[in-house]
Amino acid sequence: MAHSNGTSDTQALDALDFSDAEHREVVIIGTGPAGWTAALYASRANLEPLIYKGPEPGGQLTTTTDVENYPGYPEGVMGPDMMQHFEQQAVRFGTDARYGTVTDVDFSERPFRLVVDEETPILANAVIVSTGASARYLGLENEQRLIGRGVSACATCDGAFFRDEEVLVVGGGDSAMEESMFLTRFASKVYVAHRREELRASQIMQERAFDNDKIEFLWNTEVIDVLGDEQVEGVKLINNETQATWEKPVAALFLAIGHTPNTEIFEGWLDMDDAGYIQTKPDSSYTNIPGVFASGDAQDHVYRQAVTAAGTGCMAAIDAERWLSEHPLEDEAGSTKEASDTEKPAPAAA
Amino acid sequence: MADDAKYVTLTDANFEEEVLQSDQPVLVDFWAEWCGPCRMIAPIVEELAADFEGRAKVGKVDVDQNSKVAMKYNVRSIPTLLFFKDGEVADQVVGATAKKQLAKKLEALTAQPA
Numbered sequence: 427m428a429h430s431n432g433t434s435d436t437q438a439l440d441a442l443d444f445s446d447a448e449h450r451e452v453v454i455i456g457t458g459p460a461g462w463t464a465a466l467y468a469s470r471a472n473l474e475p476l477i478y479k480g481p482e483p484g485g486q487l488t489t490t491t492d493v494e495n496y497p498g499y500p501e502g503v504m505g506p507d508m509m510q511h512f513e514q515q516a517v518r519f520g521t522d523a524r525y526g527t528v529t530d531v532d533f534s535e536r537p538f539r540l541v542v543d544e545e546t547p548i549l550a551n552a553v554i555v556s557t558g559a560s561a562r563y564l565g566l567e568n569e570q571r572l573i574g575r576g577v578s579a580c581a582t583c584d585g586a587f588f589r590d591e592e593v594l595v596v597g598g599g600d601s602a603m604e605e606s607m608f609l610t611r612f613a614s615k616v617y618v619a620h621r622r623e624e625l626r627a628s629q630i631m632q633e634r635a636f637d638n639d640k641i642e643f644l645w646n647t648e649v650i651d652v653l654g655d656e657q658v659e660g661v662k663l664i665n666n667e668t669q670a671t672w673e674k675p676v677a678a679l680f681l682a683i684g685h686t687p688n689t690e691i692f693e694g695w696l697d698m699d700d701a702g703y704i705q706t707k708p709d710s711s712y713t714n715i716p717g718v719f720a721s722g723d724a725q726d727h728v729y730r731q732a733v734t735a736a737g738t739g740c741m742a743a744i745d746a747e748r749w750l751s752e753h754p755l756e757d758e759a760g761s762t763k764e765a766s767d768t769e770k771p772a773p774a775a776a
Numbered sequence: 777m778a779d780d781a782k783y784v785t786l787t788d789a790n791f792e793e794e795v796l797q798s799d800q801p802v803l804v805d806f807w808a809e810w811c812g813p814c815r816m817i818a819p820i821v822e823e824l825a826a827d828f829e830g831r832a833k834v835g836k837v838d839v840d841q842n843s844k845v846a847m848k849y850n851v852r853s854i855p856t857l858l859f860f861k862d863g864e865v866a867d868q869v870v871g872a873t874a875k876k877q878l879a880k881k882l883e884a885l886t887a888q889p890a
Contacts, residue, residue: 482872483816484813489812504812506815527874574853578853582812583814584853587839587846
């Protein structure tokens, strides 16, 4: 997703004609566990939610393999399979699921105005934001140039292309350990470069990684450049204690350095913290704009689990349902704009 | 759905004939069963095959079964979508992408004179 916030987007949105736009009770943005759970609850509440799948349908779980910590799957489940289960369950109750990305929003009045794929206007009486987070890159010029040519943020997608080759993973958390262990199925050697002296990963994941003969840790080490013309041939590393730099030949660079919330299009509308996570009111999914609710990783920089995302998706649907019943738009076609002027924003139940 | 599929199943064996010698532009989706994002965008690719029927060809390469083609085009990340015109790669997209963007790229190639 490469769009900027601010005036240029707003002008593009203003140029669109919303007079004949499709008008929905609830629009849900994003299809990770939060979005699908919100859709499940909203559809069971007869709100006939419309959900847009966004640029990465299914979200982060589609790039994982075994999910072992989602309750209800005693033997574990494959991430992509689980997301299909979520979808099937939401669609079964009438969720209208569509491919498309919401590229701009205008939350200045109800009904809220959304733009899909930069050209389709949609009106919504309530919006549930569940846009999640996307893998973070280091931001190096050569890294960006070589994405798909050895630079990857998805070991499960791309690991098999590096059979019997040496690869390097950047990161020190659970996902870095998981990706490294997955990569040992194919790679002859997996280096894990971590900028600190100890891992953030959970004890069980650390132990598994330390026990793996194919994994070698490079402590206090950061990647400062990616080498190669047509494809990755190596990385340039620096030891951040000694400042020594060296080049290491590897065939691939896998990033596992966390995620960035996908909240750019809401900048200027929704209150966020410095990292771009949407701020919700305590014990609720309410944002600063009444009628706009946030769930999942877009608003959670603490837990970031499938099960917590699903939980907050449920909260958002219940909050939206109650809020809509307390704040009906008088004319569903949206011709009496005055309706929204008479309403006072409802503070979150505190 | 598979019965009335509009896309072509591409292999190491038929790639030359189906893609390189095609007189229509061809969108080639490199995928694998174990790739989650590939599965998520598969319906988009299949829809494009139907949308562009008669104007452009859409094919899918299972990289597990057809490593030669994948290697020839240096595919090291999936999904990778390559757009071929007159036997050459004219455009490419790595990773899951919106249908609209893929359609635009394919549209641009069909609009050009051969």
